[in-house]
Amino acid sequence: MKTLKFKLYQHKRNKYLKRTINAAGVIYNHCIVLHRRYYRMWGKHLNCAKLQKHTAKLRKRSSFWQLVGSQAVQDICQRIDKAYQLFFQHHKKGVKPPGFKKVKKYKSFTLKQAGYKFLGGNRVKIGSRVYQYWNSREIEGTVKTLTIKRTALGELFMVVVVDGYSTPEVTFETGKIAGFDFGLKTFLTCSEGFKIESPEFLKSSLNILAKASRQHSKKCKGSNNREQARKHLVRCHEAISNRRRDWQWTLAHKLTDQFDVLCFETLNLKGMQRLWGRKVNDLALGDFFQVLEWVAKKKGKRVIYIEPWYPSTKTCCCCGLVLEELDLSVRRWRCPSCHQVNDRDVNAAINIKRVGSSTLGVEDVSQELLLQSLSDA
Secondary structure, eight states: OEEEEEEBOOOTTHHHHHHHHHHHHHHHHHHHHHHHHHHHHHSSOOOHHHHHHHHHHHHHHOTTGGGSOHHHHHHHHHHHHHHHHHHHHHGGGTOOOOOOOOGGGOOEEEEOSSSEEEEETTEEEETTEEEEBOOOSOOOSEEEEEEEEEOTTSOEEEEEEEEOOOOOOOOOSSOOEEEEEEOSSSSEEETTSOEEOOOOHHHHTHHHHHHHHHHHHHSOTTSHHHHHHHHHHHHHHHHHHHHHHHHHHHHHHHHHHHOSEEEEEOOOHHHHHHHHTHHHHHHOHHHHHHHHHHHHHHHTOEEEEEOTTSOTTTBOTTTOOBOSOOOTTOOEEEOTTTOOEEEHHHHHHHHHHHHHHHHHTOHHHHHHHHHHHHHHO
16 A cells, blocks of 8 residues: 655635545544433444444435535544544553544544546545646555545645555565664664764744743734734744655665665653653654655665664673663763773674564675675676
8 A cells, every 4th residue: 555645836725625625524523422422321333334324314414514425424423433442452551532622633534445537637626626636746556535624724634545556575685684773862773883963853943932922912802913923833844844754765765775675673752752742742752753764665775673672782792791881971980891982882783783683684685695796896
């Protein structure tokens, strides 16, 4: 499956799509009411099939609900059912049940098999109206779903899920494997010896955000000036997100061009967020892993994750001695066995590389390719 995102042209007819999203928000809140009422009366979870059957009857009575297609209404019921299933399975881990959403802040609706048609070029027919979008790439394969999303600025995007494209097999082109250690001061430390610093886009823009937030809070509630200030604040946040996203894609392409296998340590990101909060959110390691995995899959490279409890920092990369304790403030330490002075991050990256390569047995493949290239030369 592949997801493509396109931005719709600004036009007066876009108000019909926004009204449809508002109607989807009303249906969503009504379904939440039905779930809570059913649980209060019968003490059990409302079946998704029953909810879909009931909402289909209610949809026939309301012209406003009919703005949302029948399949989109079924998708809303499936979203709520999935959220409740996750709540019942993981409520002890802090997962909350789905709640009400403001209609103006409701984001999207999804069409699966009907309700849309691509007319060629950059035109798509949704319902009975034709819309234009920025055709930045060709849509290849079979279209499975089409989702219309609304941002906080009121802009509309079309998200298309496509199936039926071939993925490249894993090939080793450079014959190199590398391990990477994540840190708060240094974003990534490579086993080859170089370090990658994070630009920290949020930290560098805190003054701009604070000024925009003060301007928004000073405006009178419900006024046009407050709405303009809100949009300015949203644009500031989007600018930070877009800059970070562009940097992540650039870094992912650079690493996959340089190495064929990339090894990382599995981290407890939620626990790190509780300890360091905004710092971890600014680094956005989870988002970077998603981008890196997608780029690696496209290029035929591989990303490996080792077990989180492996003592990569406390293990000497030369002799394999494991220290009993190593304080976080210690950045360099001398091995008591081989007297090797180890940099904390570089030592961890080397150990991650060794464990990752031994897990899949790709180190021998890379060595054979290197020997083969030397013999050919």
